[in-house]
Amino acid sequence: MKNASRSNLKNRLYVIIFKSNTPAGKLFDVALLVVIIVNLLAVMFESIDYYRSNYGYWLRAIEWMITALFTIEYALRIWVLNKKSKYIFSFYGIVDLLAILPSFIGLFIAGTHLLVVIRTLRLLRIFSVFQLSNYTKQGNFILRSIASSWSKISVFLLSVIAVITVIGTLMYLIEGAENGFKNIPISIYWTIVTITTVGYGDISPATPAGQFLASIAMIIGYSIIAVPTGIITAEAMKSKKQSITCPRCFSDKNTEENNYCSTCGFLLKKE
Amino acid sequence: MKNASRSNLKNRLYVIIFKSNTPAGKLFDVALLVVIIVNLLAVMFESIDYYRSNYGYWLRAIEWMITALFTIEYALRIWVLNKKSKYIFSFYGIVDLLAILPSFIGLFIAGTHLLVVIRTLRLLRIFSVFQLSNYTKQGNFILRSIASSWSKISVFLLSVIAVITVIGTLMYLIEGAENGFKNIPISIYWTIVTITTVGYGDISPATPAGQFLASIAMIIGYSIIAVPTGIITAEAMKSKKQSITCPRCFSDKNTEENNYCSTCGFLLKKE
Amino acid sequence: MKNASRSNLKNRLYVIIFKSNTPAGKLFDVALLVVIIVNLLAVMFESIDYYRSNYGYWLRAIEWMITALFTIEYALRIWVLNKKSKYIFSFYGIVDLLAILPSFIGLFIAGTHLLVVIRTLRLLRIFSVFQLSNYTKQGNFILRSIASSWSKISVFLLSVIAVITVIGTLMYLIEGAENGFKNIPISIYWTIVTITTVGYGDISPATPAGQFLASIAMIIGYSIIAVPTGIITAEAMKSKKQSITCPRCFSDKNTEENNYCSTCGFLLKKE
């Protein structure tokens, strides 16, 4: 009897916490989003001198209350599920854990409690709350485009890193410590600032040779942005047609447009 | 009789104000554009110390005269129309109202009268004045490309905001107030400056760890620009015509515009 | 007799000056390129203090000699041609005139003689000299891509200018003269620096509200770069297939792939 009511409670909690298609479930999720935003604002205000000295006590109190709430929520999430490990190691499961850890670590290591901003990632739930399944699909689309062009992009990035290392060292040789290029790591940092066209200007070349090499680095950086853009665009357009697997030869080169398998000639659909 | 002449006047004013295919209507619209540009120049010159102290009186006089003109014009526009609410809540209707409000608000709140630069938006009428309907179509094309890729872009933007918040907080922890990262909002501002590759250099990392994290932020910013570009390009190309398959030869080289199949000459649609 | 020899000389000069497929003609063109580069170097060195004070006399001498050469060349070009006006008003004709004018104007207005750098444009002849007709074709391809997307791009630019004007004025109101935003034109200059992601940092917002608005401007600038890129890419790909005009109905919707006119069914090519 007691067991049944507990299982009953578990079920009701499961629906509230994990589903957002009932009024209670939706309310729970919206409340969660509000709490996260309040939390982020509290962290930001706490970092501003004026608010920390005047309202620091209250801001910390809010943070601890929210941490308590999230800890209880995390415990409940695990409790109500049957396949606990699936949730724990899912993307949202790890984010939920990371969202409460910093507060407790912050008790021992000063400053780290600020890492509660990881709670920002919980905001990504917003898409499931408002049943924006279309948005989740779009997110997957972007990730898939990047993933399928990953081998091209990694070759590109490794080449860029090699170029950056060489230019960084040359700038160190040309400009030297007196112009701010104190050592090779800082020269490489400057080269990244230049190639990515960020250009802080905290360090900038002062000799004609250095300015000449810097100009080359800038033009390289300005030109090569076209390469990843071209790659991703080509992928984004390629991934439009989805492939259909032939039931006879298992070839996946067919698309919806095909009537016959292009590999073995098997009839895929009646006209 | 009096009613008729009033309705007559209304009709003539309607043609002058809202249509630009009569000489009087065109003159009215061109005059409007000239007045807006004179107004913008007056506002800009007034903001420059030298001109304000020497010609301030005249510049203010010009602004008030133009405000009076625009107020009369706005009243006339409403008066001559039968379906008044349709205009009032249209894009141009709201712009026309916003174009006169700041001057009157400026009487009570100092400085806000400068918001008359909203009148710049009235310049967008230029396309309809010179019957550049093609341009309006192009504007719609751009908006449609953005709109149809909006769900992809908003997922992208929300992810970027989450990344920016986390990097901003980490930089605050690493660099701290002594290097300009005074609080989390300023760190987030710096992260936006970096990720968008603007890079003012008013704040820049000074510790090796900060420079390393900054380098990662820059490379992220430099790389992800490819994502919205890829998305919009794919949309811009998708919105071209869709192909129609010929029922005789199965060629898909035909589009909606074709009357006969371009491969075998089969009649695709009756004229 | 005298007339004949003059016409003979004219012809020989014409071949040397305007054609580059004879040894003499090619030599002439290559000599021209060398002279232009020497000239550019002379102008650059003259602008550097050290070289001006030490070698200024020689550098000016070189410039005047080259100006004399170019003046004679320009006169010869006009003399040897029959259809003089066609050359004078062609792109290269105007560039050739602009290349000699600054030196003479420089006699009356100090500094303007430096505008001889317009001679750089003469270097574009390099493509015709080395019979790089393919390159000329590519240049035309780029220009055509830009031209055919011009109506889209101009709508885009006008909207961007309106946004820049409004943001610039708001920044002037928010930040004011004490933070470097001295007047609206300078605020607009700053907004352009920000939206184009250049970000000098000579002026940068200091108030939280200003930094917030700046962040929005940066994100706008970072996002909208995708729009012209998408437009030009779509154009660059569209302009691949050239249309064929149907001899019966004058429709230009057919491409090389079509056997029958897609509008009237007329047989375009035999199989």
Added chain:
Amino acid sequence: MKNASRSNLKNRLYVIIFKSNTPAGKLFDVALLVVIIVNLLAVMFESIDYYRSNYGYWLRAIEWMITALFTIEYALRIWVLNKKSKYIFSFYGIVDLLAILPSFIGLFIAGTHLLVVIRTLRLLRIFSVFQLSNYTKQGNFILRSIASSWSKISVFLLSVIAVITVIGTLMYLIEGAENGFKNIPISIYWTIVTITTVGYGDISPATPAGQFLASIAMIIGYSIIAVPTGIITAEAMKSKKQSITCPRCFSDKNTEENNYCSTCGFLLKKE
């Protein structure tokens, strides 16, 4: 007999050094990668004051040991090969030579020994070591895209250089030495910094006319980035498979990979 064992040794060394599909060959290649990374770290740490003064002796010792290793390796590579010249003038052959030269040149010219960072390029071997032939293919894909759009890009770059030279000279005339535009080469350097949207801010215009011209330069730079991107994207997509038309139904949905027509099932090629 002696000859045979030497040829035997040669063969075994050849497999170890040039092939990575045996355990020994793979071990050799991985060891090489580790040594290169150790070497790069040693060079970087040596450039940092603190480490040079404390551990300089050991860091130099590591560098010389690695140089010795690489010299021996380079000699062995040449020795074991039959077609020596093919390797020596291949990309990797030149990189391997450049990787050892700086250390020896550094004995005579101070500082140049730091150019051993060219060894970074040896890291590109990583792709062949882990049999990432797919990555090599992708690298070739990128290079081919760039190569086939090279004529377009070079026309574009030459035009940009002409524009940069003219804007640079105009800025020198407008701003002059008192605002940091000391001479034309520095003005051109500033123009490159601006057009590529890097924007250090070490030099920035201070006069209204200069700021106006700078704004134009920025807008040019911001807009023309779309051109190379569009070109490369178009190339990246063109290099996808070409379609094959089915001789029975004239469908062009088939590619080289298809054995049977995907529309009517007709046999396109014998296996």
